[in-house]
Each structure stands twice: as C-alpha cells, then as structure tokens.
Amino acid sequence: MRKHVMEVNPGDLLESDIFNDNGVFVLRKGTPLTSESIVKLVQHNIDYVDIEHVEDITEEPHQTSSLQKLEPQFNEAIHAFESIFLEALTTGKFDERDVDDLLQPIMHELTDQKDVVSLLLMLDRKDNYTYNHSMQVGMLSYYIALWLGYSQPNAYKAGKAGFLHDIGKSKIPDEILNKPGKLTPEEYEIIKLHTLHGYEIIRNSVQDELTAQVALQHHEREDGTGYPNGLRDEQIHPFAKITAIADVYSAMTSNRVYQNKKELISVLHELYRLSFGKFNPEATQAFIRHMIPNFIGKKVRLSSGELGSIVMTNPADFFRPLVKTETRFADLSRESHIDIQEIFI
Structure with missing residues (x-):
C-alpha cells in the first residue's frame, strides 16, 4: 500500500528500501517505522512510501x-x-x-x-x-x-x-x-x-x-x-x-x-x-x-492556529520540537515566528 508520509504511523512496515532523490540510502525494507524514522523521511524530502503492514504500537x-x-x-x-x-x-x-x-x-x-x-x-x-x-x-x-x-x-x-x-x-x-x-x-x-x-x-x-x-x-x-x-x-x-x-x-x-x-x-x-x-x-x-x-505524542495548538502533535524533539534545541499538523511537519527550530500556545492530552 502506497502512503503519503503524512499518513504513515508508528508500527507501519516498509515494503521496500528507501532512497532519497540523490540515491542516498535512508531506510531498509521491513523497518518498523517510529516517530524518529518518520521524521527522517521528512528530512530527506520523501513524499510517498510503500507500506507492507500496519501495526498500532501506541500505549x-x-x-x-x-x-x-x-x-x-x-x-x-x-x-x-x-x-x-x-x-x-x-x-x-x-x-x-x-x-x-x-x-x-x-x-x-x-x-x-x-x-x-x-x-x-x-x-x-x-x-x-x-x-x-x-x-x-x-x-x-x-x-x-x-x-x-x-x-x-x-x-x-x-x-x-x-x-x-x-x-x-x-x-x-x-x-x-x-x-x-x-x-x-x-x-x-x-x-x-x-x-x-x-x-x-x-x-x-x-x-x-x-x-x-x-x-x-x-x-x-x-x-x-x-x-x-x-x-x-x-x-x-x-x-x-x-x-x-x-x-x-x-x-x-x-x-x-x-x-x-x-x-x-x-x-x-x-x-x-x-x-x-x-x-x-x-x-x-x-x-x-x-x-x-514526555512531550512526544502530546497534542498542541500553535500560534499559527494549527493543531498538531509533537513527533520529535530537536537535538539542537530541546525547546523547539517538530510538530506534525494536518497538512505538514512544522520544525519550530527553523520556524522561529511560530510558538506552541497550548499542550494538551
């Protein structure tokens, strides 16, 4: 099943090896996706991946x-x-x-x-x-x-x-x-x-x-x-x-x-x-x-008005995480004009 990177979930299994547009290897076939590997796909500008199996591992x-x-x-x-x-x-x-x-x-x-x-x-x-x-x-x-x-x-x-x-x-x-x-x-x-x-x-x-x-x-x-x-x-x-x-x-x-x-x-x-x-x-x-x-997975409201959830902390700036909204990934370490206004369960 082909999915947009915005639609994949932790636990999804890759059906094939993933390479970026420059031919650089990114992820191996059969890898169970995690929040970190999904972010890695985004960082390599990969829009679609083939998913073999979906398993919800959320707790x-x-x-x-x-x-x-x-x-x-x-x-x-x-x-x-x-x-x-x-x-x-x-x-x-x-x-x-x-x-x-x-x-x-x-x-x-x-x-x-x-x-x-x-x-x-x-x-x-x-x-x-x-x-x-x-x-x-x-x-x-x-x-x-x-x-x-x-x-x-x-x-x-x-x-x-x-x-x-x-x-x-x-x-x-x-x-x-x-x-x-x-x-x-x-x-x-x-x-x-x-x-x-x-x-x-x-x-x-x-x-x-x-x-x-x-x-x-x-x-x-x-x-x-x-x-x-x-x-x-x-x-x-x-x-x-x-x-x-x-x-x-x-x-x-x-x-x-x-x-x-x-x-x-x-x-x-x-x-x-x-x-x-x-x-x-x-x-x-x-x-x-x-x-x-503890903030990974928490829902947030951004100052831009967007709703989303925190998918990854930024190693270079713990206080400006990566947020997945309905339409995009917002990297707050790069979008300094946007802040988190509220965090909720």
Missing part, C-alpha cells in the same frame, strides 16, 4: 487507563490537603499521620507512572490553586529526587517536603494571598513570611527538621538573591533546591488569580536559563532531561 489506551486510576486519588489528596491547611490555620500544627496516609499510596502509584506531563495536565485546574499547587510540587519533587538518584525512601521525604512547602501560607491573610493585582512592597513582605510560618508549623507537627528546612528555604537561590535569609549554594538544603524548581515550574504553568499560565515547554526553557545562577544546575537539568521525552 495511549494503557496510559489513559493509568491516569484515570490516579485521578480519584489526586482529587482526594487535594481535598485532604485543604483540611490539613485549615488545621494548620486554626491550631498552628497538623497531624503528620494524615499527611503520610495521604501521600504514601500516591507516591507508590507514581513509581510506575512515567508520563509526568500527562499527570500535570490532569492536575491543571482553575480552582483551589494553593491545594493543587502543593500536590504538583510534592509530585515533582518526588520525581526530581528519583531522577537525581535518591533512594525511594529519600525521594518520598523530598516529595513530602514539597507537598508541605507552602503550609505557612495558611497564616497569610486571604486578601493578600488571593489578591488579583500586583502586591504592594508591604504586602510582598507579608507573603515572604510564609517561609517562616511554614517552618514553625512543621516543627510543631513533625520531628523531621528536614521538612521544616525545605519550607523555610524553598525561596532561597544559589546566588544569594532569595529569601528569607539570602542563603547561597551549599547553605541551602538539597531538597529545598529540588522543591524550588518544582515550585516555580508548577506556579508558572498554572492559572493564578494574578497571572495566566504559561506553556509547559517554554517554562522548561526559562528554568534552563535560570539554572545558570538561580537554581541548582544538576537538579534543573535532570528535571528538563526527563521531562522532554
């Missing part, structure tokens, strides 16, 4: 089923965190057993869930920002710790610390915390106190100094420009460095009362730039390196 149904299984647990966790948050507001502490009972089954499920981008898209909601954000930061902190080589128990500690990093915001007045406009300098100073409040609440609730340190230090920066103490580099706990990355990524990719969310890959690019001074480079680059493959 999307399994991934969708896995996500559907996790969604009720995440919903429960988000509602439960609201109760923990309110308990901290009224009593200045919380029951650590409630946190562990909530997080342990979720972290266990996350071990087998590799598509972190789909998890983030599932958690992308317009309501309850504070609680959704805490769930995202806990999840991302857990993954980053694993990607850095921490053991499962230590990755859980990192995830738990990330989950509780903003508990101090329970002590910030709602009119400041949820203000739709820009904060005044005085209001910003009050917001910054959430790190100190968080430290106190956690120390009143758990025996673990580490978790409290993360709440205190997650706004510190490698170059000393952070708060509350202007710590630098080695003075910042490694888990606080991890949470800082997860915190900023979640915040920038979520809708907030004063700011619309930004597109997921562009925020990774921003974190990459910030890894040269503000954020720990090892943790940031591990995060980016493991996140980028």
Whole structure:
C-alpha cells in the first residue's frame, strides 16, 4: 500500500528500501517505522512510501487507563490537603499521620507512572490553586529526587517536603494571598513570611527538621538573591533546591488569580536559563532531561492556529520540537515566528 508520509504511523512496515532523490540510502525494507524514522523521511524530502503492514504500537489506551486510576486519588489528596491547611490555620500544627496516609499510596502509584506531563495536565485546574499547587510540587519533587538518584525512601521525604512547602501560607491573610493585582512592597513582605510560618508549623507537627528546612528555604537561590535569609549554594538544603524548581515550574504553568499560565515547554526553557545562577544546575537539568521525552505524542495548538502533535524533539534545541499538523511537519527550530500556545492530552 502506497502512503503519503503524512499518513504513515508508528508500527507501519516498509515494503521496500528507501532512497532519497540523490540515491542516498535512508531506510531498509521491513523497518518498523517510529516517530524518529518518520521524521527522517521528512528530512530527506520523501513524499510517498510503500507500506507492507500496519501495526498500532501506541500505549495511549494503557496510559489513559493509568491516569484515570490516579485521578480519584489526586482529587482526594487535594481535598485532604485543604483540611490539613485549615488545621494548620486554626491550631498552628497538623497531624503528620494524615499527611503520610495521604501521600504514601500516591507516591507508590507514581513509581510506575512515567508520563509526568500527562499527570500535570490532569492536575491543571482553575480552582483551589494553593491545594493543587502543593500536590504538583510534592509530585515533582518526588520525581526530581528519583531522577537525581535518591533512594525511594529519600525521594518520598523530598516529595513530602514539597507537598508541605507552602503550609505557612495558611497564616497569610486571604486578601493578600488571593489578591488579583500586583502586591504592594508591604504586602510582598507579608507573603515572604510564609517561609517562616511554614517552618514553625512543621516543627510543631513533625520531628523531621528536614521538612521544616525545605519550607523555610524553598525561596532561597544559589546566588544569594532569595529569601528569607539570602542563603547561597551549599547553605541551602538539597531538597529545598529540588522543591524550588518544582515550585516555580508548577506556579508558572498554572492559572493564578494574578497571572495566566504559561506553556509547559517554554517554562522548561526559562528554568534552563535560570539554572545558570538561580537554581541548582544538576537538579534543573535532570528535571528538563526527563521531562522532554514526555512531550512526544502530546497534542498542541500553535500560534499559527494549527493543531498538531509533537513527533520529535530537536537535538539542537530541546525547546523547539517538530510538530506534525494536518497538512505538514512544522520544525519550530527553523520556524522561529511560530510558538506552541497550548499542550494538551
């Protein structure tokens, strides 16, 4: 069967050897096509190929089923965190057993869930920002710790610390915390106190100094420009460095009362730039390196108005992938005037 290159799918088998117009060998007969080999055909300006057999190798149904299984647990966790948050507001502490009972089954499920981008898209909601954000930061902190080589128990500690990093915001007045406009300098100073409040609440609730340190230090920066103490580099706990990355990524990719969310890959690019001074480079680059493959196959809306899906990352520019639309392949590394506006499942 003869197919246009735009119509072939991963799993299709080539019926004959493929050569380009200059006689250069491209792909061998019987090769099962992958996203990368389809891109190779496009790069060699090959329009049509003969397909021997079509076999759908996509794992999307399994991934969708896995996500559907996790969604009720995440919903429960988000509602439960609201109760923990309110308990901290009224009593200045919380029951650590409630946190562990909530997080342990979720972290266990996350071990087998590799598509972190789909998890983030599932958690992308317009309501309850504070609680959704805490769930995202806990999840991302857990993954980053694993990607850095921490053991499962230590990755859980990192995830738990990330989950509780903003508990101090329970002590910030709602009119400041949820203000739709820009904060005044005085209001910003009050917001910054959430790190100190968080430290106190956690120390009143758990025996673990580490978790409290993360709440205190997650706004510190490698170059000393952070708060509350202007710590630098080695003075910042490694888990606080991890949470800082997860915190900023979640915040920038979520809708907030004063700011619309930004597109997921562009925020990774921003974190990459910030890894040269503000954020720990090892943790940031591990995060980016493991996140980028998750975007393959995701649907996108381009600034040109075109809809498509990401078929390949560009080795020369991870943040400008190749997108297959209904009519063409758009190489964003070459079409700098076009950006990804939205990514969705």
